[in-house]
Amino acid sequence: MKLLIAIPTYNEAENIERFIKAVFDSLQTAGPVDGNVNRAGEAAVIVIDDNSPDGTADIVEKLVPQYPGRLHLLKRPGKLGLGTAYLAAFDWGLSLGYDVFLEMDADFSHNPSYIPAMLKEIETHDVVIGSRNVSGGCVEGWSALRTFISKGGSLYARLVLGCDIKDLTGGFNMWTKAALERINLSGIISKGYSFQVEMKFRAYSAGCRIKEIPIIFVDRKMGKSKMSKKIFVEALLNMWKIKKIIGADSGIDQFIKFVVTGALGTVTNLLIFFLCADIFNLHEIPVSIFCFLIAASQNYVINHRWSFRQNTAREALSFKKWLEFTGASLLGLTVNIVVMKAVLSNFAPSFKVIAQACGIAAGMVINFILSKLFVFRKKSIKEH
């Protein structure tokens, strides 16, 4: 296991030397304490500098010989944004066979002493988030206004995206290679601060196992913030683009897919019925039950893999869920019969098929509601 720590910098001359030292120091302790000797021992740091006018890159360049093979510098011609800096580092690391990636700010807001705990968690997860918003985590040194803006922004992102990660905006995150491969890095649209949200939302939507561990985030003591009103508003607007591109299905989309799945199930049901009852002359009642079970199984698989795939991406097909789905289908069938009978006796339409159509529609709606809210409901991160 090889860890690559990516540190983007823009005008961090006052921090970078001490920060790099602190990172390597924390890696030294990571091995013996947590049994991550190999991972931490082989870990490397890459600084991605955007031609900082204060000479950050020169400082890093001078440090490189002190950490042979373990400190790298990627120089870019100008300020191209935090997001593209990370993407460049991921590309670099993936091509060289690194399999765990850590993002960190250079301003000491992200304390390197958390790295061992994150390495421990990454063994059983795809993404580990250093989170300010879970119990035990917090921010130190921010004004009430900045805290309010940050919390408000985070809540807004969570609401727009319908995603229950508590710290969507934070930049202290660890990724496995597998997680990065699932995210589709080349499709990322964010260049600046919404990059962190987009990465996490993509991982969440792709069904990655995500863990948030509490961190105490400390406001920078040296250097200037790169955050501006323009960048902030841009990030807020980007949420909607991200939602559109990653495309969480709406309830209507799910319903249409559910109906198509039901129609396919009916075709399967009729085909098997025709074979068993008409060709092989088997008794209609057991054949009918058999056909129902086969169609329900087919519907279960297609709904899991297609209609509700965004809810079930983290789960495998299971007997328990099949049983729940078949139960919901039986209930749908019961509603179908009850409604059909009620329409017949109350309205007596000239064609009985009209009553049956009403019954099917009612049964389908009940089955859909049970499927969406119960059988294929989206599990929260806590349930994993």
Ligand SMILES: Nc1nc2c(ncn2[C@@H]2O[C@H](COP(=O)(O)OP(=O)(O)OP(=O)(O)O)[C@@H](O)[C@H]2O)c(=O)[nH]1
């Ligand atoms: N390469 C590169 N790094 C950047 C860019 N913008 C910000 N950074 C770095 O990204 C990290 C986070 O930026 P910060 O300015 O600390 O942003 P912040 O944490 O939201 O705000 P403050 O802590 O208040 O400054 C720091 O290490 C910055 O130097 C950029 O355009 N390119």
Ligand SMILES: [Mg+2]
């Ligand atoms: Mg910062």
